[in-house]
Every structure is written in structure tokens, then in C-alpha cells.
Amino acid sequence: MQSVAVGAFGAAPALIKIAKPVPQAGQVLVRLQASGLNPFDWRLGDGILKDKLPHSFPLVLGVDGAGVIEATGPGVRRFKAGDQVVGQFLFGRVGEGSFADYAVIDENAVLSHYPNTLTATSAAALPTAGITALQLCQRLDLPVGSTVLIVGATGGVGSFLTQLAVMKGLRVIATATHDAAAQMRALGAGATLDYHETTLERWVNEHVPERIDGLVDLVSDATVFTAHLALVRRGGVALSTVWSAQADELDKRGITGGNFEIKATTQDLDVLVTAVAAGKLAVRIDRQISLADVPAALAANRAGGARGKTVVVM
Ligand SMILES: NC(=O)c1ccc[n+]([C@@H]2O[C@H](COP(=O)([O-])OP(=O)(O)OC[C@H]3O[C@@H](n4cnc5c(N)ncnc54)[C@H](OP(=O)(O)O)[C@@H]3O)[C@@H](O)[C@H]2O)c1
Incomplete structure (x- = not known):
């Protein structure tokens, strides 16, 4: 074979x-x-x-x-x-x-x-992208209406996470190179930003001056992730799927979260299969x-x- x-x-x-x-x-x-x-x-x-x-x-x-x-x-x-x-x-x-x-x-x-x-x-x-998105969403312990920035949103994890976060009542800002912006809006993102055309700092300062409540970063290294923490309000949540979060940097800004590690379960996969079969998750x-x-x-x-x-x- x-x-x-x-x-x-x-x-x-x-x-x-x-x-x-x-x-x-x-x-x-x-x-x-x-x-x-x-x-x-x-x-x-x-x-x-x-x-x-x-x-x-x-x-x-x-x-x-x-x-x-x-x-x-x-x-x-x-x-x-x-x-x-x-x-x-x-x-x-x-x-x-x-x-x-x-x-x-x-x-x-x-x-x-x-x-x-x-x-x-x-x-x-x-399985991998869906369960990751589901478990990331569970770690976003934020009130309905909170704003979450997803960095690296246009791939597998981000496409599921955008939808699941919106279902949870969160407002999603998704990074998206211009060709992917319409796709991310169709998945429920309230706003998109092209990181080739602006910096995350500039965009957030202009559009969310009170700062974001949640950050899920699927791509950035430790230096960039730490810089992004300045965009998150005290009491907010920041997660990295690529082991870029340093506990002391989160602690000193009063932000919870940290590095995310998938713990895949059949139960979570069942949830995703059911959601797709019911037409709730694309x-x-x-x-x-x-x-x-x-x-x-x-x-x-x-x-x-x-x-x-x-x-x-x-
Ligand atoms: N820790 C865990 O348990 C766990 C579990 C699952 C996945 N992961 C990791 O999470 C990451 C994402 O997984 P995935 O399956 O979604 O990957 P993917 O499908 O390859 O998607 C990655 C996305 O990030 C975008 N991107 C790349 N550089 C970017 C930047 N600087 N700013 C904004 N967007 C950028 C890419 O598009 P453009 O290049 O066009 O921007 C692409 O759409 C991977 O590194 C994966 O290994 C970790």
C-alpha cells in the first residue's frame, strides 16, 4: 500500500x-x-x-x-x-x-x-484543529460580548476557533491577509486586519482603544507574543499554541492564560462531529x-x- x-x-x-x-x-x-x-x-x-x-x-x-x-x-x-x-x-x-x-x-x-x-x-x-479550537475556546473564560483577537486565524485552528468563539458570544477580530478577509467574515469574524498592511498595535490602538479582552496567538514567537500582551487589558486572557507565553510576562500585566497544549478526547471529537452534522459548524x-x-x-x-x-x- x-x-x-x-x-x-x-x-x-x-x-x-x-x-x-x-x-x-x-x-x-x-x-x-x-x-x-x-x-x-x-x-x-x-x-x-x-x-x-x-x-x-x-x-x-x-x-x-x-x-x-x-x-x-x-x-x-x-x-x-x-x-x-x-x-x-x-x-x-x-x-x-x-x-x-x-x-x-x-x-x-x-x-x-x-x-x-x-x-x-x-x-x-x-480532529486536531477542531479539538484545539474547542479547547482554546473553553480556556477563553470571558463574558459575552468580550473582544478576542485571533492571530493566525486563517488556517485550520483559526477557522474553527472563529466560529466557536462567535457561537460563545465573543466578538472576533481575525488577522487575515487580504485574500482571506471575506472568508473570515463569512465564518463570523466581526473585523479583520491584514498584518502585511498594518501592525496589530496600530490597529488595536485605533479600533479598540480600551484594549482587547482575549488574545489567541497561533503563530508568534516569544518576543512577538510578549509584545502583543500590551494589547490585552488587565484581567484578560492570552493563549499561545506555539509555546511562546512566559508566565512572568503574563503575571506582571495581570493577564491569565499561557501556553496551550491540546488534550484530545473522543468526547470533544464527538461534539465537533455533531456540530458539523447539525450544520452549526462549517x-x-x-x-x-x-x-x-x-x-x-x-x-x-x-x-x-x-x-x-x-x-x-x-
Ligand atoms: N499546542 C498545541 O496543542 C497545538 C495544537 C494544534 C496546533 N498547534 C499549532 O498552532 C499553529 C496553528 O495551527 P493551524 O493548524 O491553524 O495551522 P495552519 O492551518 O498552517 O494555519 C496557520 C495560519 O497562520 C497564518 N499566519 C502565518 N504567519 C502569520 C502571522 N505572522 N500573522 C498572522 N497570521 C499568520 C497563515 O496564513 P498567512 O501565512 O497567509 O498569513 C495560516 O493561515 C501551528 O503552529 C500548530 O503547530 C498547536
Whole structure:
């Protein structure tokens, strides 16, 4: 079967043939129909978890995936052959990922059933970016009507977070390069700002002189994130998904929050599947690609410019 893998940490991902996996005790074998691409995929190839979990090489990349269970290993209780599932193909070991025709995964991984009203493409876009957005939104413990600035809003996480924050009654200001402004407004952003044309400081000082209540920064390094804290009012919340928050800098400004780390659960994935199936949450698909396109798409994602989700269709 075809898969996209790296042969060593930091190596270029490549399309390779490997043997179809066999489900062991407690595992299911999924015939993948679609896989969502995330920045986490190339970070895994770079070795972000190399000191935390065992890895198998060639390291098949891809975390998010949706498809149909073809077989189950001994002792599996939650699933049966023929079930349509979506989840994260990462459970205790890195390298048996979803950029492949088939993958095995433990039945206790983050894995949900999804209804026929969802396409595999929409389902596969959900797990990592959707759960991150849902949990970020839960950390935005702010009153209805509060203003939240999302930096890096036009990609996977930001497209979901914008909608979820608006549903919670927050007013979203989204950074958006000019081509993406209309898209972000369609997702519910009350205002957009193009960081190529103005600075966040200038924009906030002009439009929200009382300062913002919440900041979710999906892209900035520690120096830039710390500078952005000046835009947040005392008592507000600031979160970084890229480990840029320094506790002392937040403390001295009376801001709560800090670095965010996803703790993915099947329950949260169920919430997202239900919201999409009910038409309450839109899945913004940027590009649909094939497995052969994945190496180039990973390189492109590193360079920026995502507009919603890139999904691999098998
Ligand atoms: N800590 C965690 O648990 C966790 C969980 C999930 C994701 N993450 C991280 O969160 C980040 C976002 O994830 P994602 O899936 O949404 O990524 P993505 O889909 O690649 O989107 C990133 C977006 O940021 C925009 N951007 C880049 N530089 C920017 C800047 N200086 N100012 C404003 N916008 C900028 C990009 O568009 P333009 O280049 O056109 O501006 C792109 O739309 C990634 O670094 C990911 O690894 C962390």
C-alpha cells in the first residue's frame, strides 16, 4: 500500500510502498478515505516527540484520518468491521500515521463514529484543529460580548476557533491577509486586519482603544507574543499554541492564560462531529490533494498561507 513517510528525523517526506498493517489485540484496521493535514505532521517528522514516545521507521506521517473499519483485532469492543470512523492515528507510538491507504489504531485512541451526513473529507479535517479550537475556546473564560483577537486565524485552528468563539458570544477580530478577509467574515469574524498592511498595535490602538479582552496567538514567537500582551487589558486572557507565553510576562500585566497544549478526547471529537452534522459548524476546506501531493503540501504548510484545511483524499 502507499504511504507518506520519513526515513529519519528531519528527512524529506516521500511517497513509499509499505506492507498493509495487521490489527493486533485491541486495534482496528481502517481503510482510510481522507486525512487532514496539520503543521503537527511536519513537526512529528522533525522529531518533536522524539524524547516523549517510541517511534517506528519508516515513520508514516499523518495524525488525522477518516475511513471505514476493515478488520478488528482480538478483544475490540467499541467498533466492528464496516463502521465509519474519524480520529487521531497516534496512540502510544509515532509512525503508524494516516497518510496511507490503511492504518491500525488502538480502539481507545481518540476515535469517533461519524454519520453519513458528513463526508470523509469534512470528518478528516476535524480532529486536531477542531479539538484545539474547542479547547482554546473553553480556556477563553470571558463574558459575552468580550473582544478576542485571533492571530493566525486563517488556517485550520483559526477557522474553527472563529466560529466557536462567535457561537460563545465573543466578538472576533481575525488577522487575515487580504485574500482571506471575506472568508473570515463569512465564518463570523466581526473585523479583520491584514498584518502585511498594518501592525496589530496600530490597529488595536485605533479600533479598540480600551484594549482587547482575549488574545489567541497561533503563530508568534516569544518576543512577538510578549509584545502583543500590551494589547490585552488587565484581567484578560492570552493563549499561545506555539509555546511562546512566559508566565512572568503574563503575571506582571495581570493577564491569565499561557501556553496551550491540546488534550484530545473522543468526547470533544464527538461534539465537533455533531456540530458539523447539525450544520452549526462549517468545515473550511482549502485544498483536496492526493497522497502523492503530500510531501509538497507539507513543505507548503511550513511556509504558511493556509486557508482552512488541506485534506488528502485516497
Ligand atoms: N499546542 C498545541 O496543542 C497545538 C495544537 C494544534 C496546533 N498547534 C499549532 O498552532 C499553529 C496553528 O495551527 P493551524 O493548524 O491553524 O495551522 P495552519 O492551518 O498552517 O494555519 C496557520 C495560519 O497562520 C497564518 N499566519 C502565518 N504567519 C502569520 C502571522 N505572522 N500573522 C498572522 N497570521 C499568520 C497563515 O496564513 P498567512 O501565512 O497567509 O498569513 C495560516 O493561515 C501551528 O503552529 C500548530 O503547530 C498547536
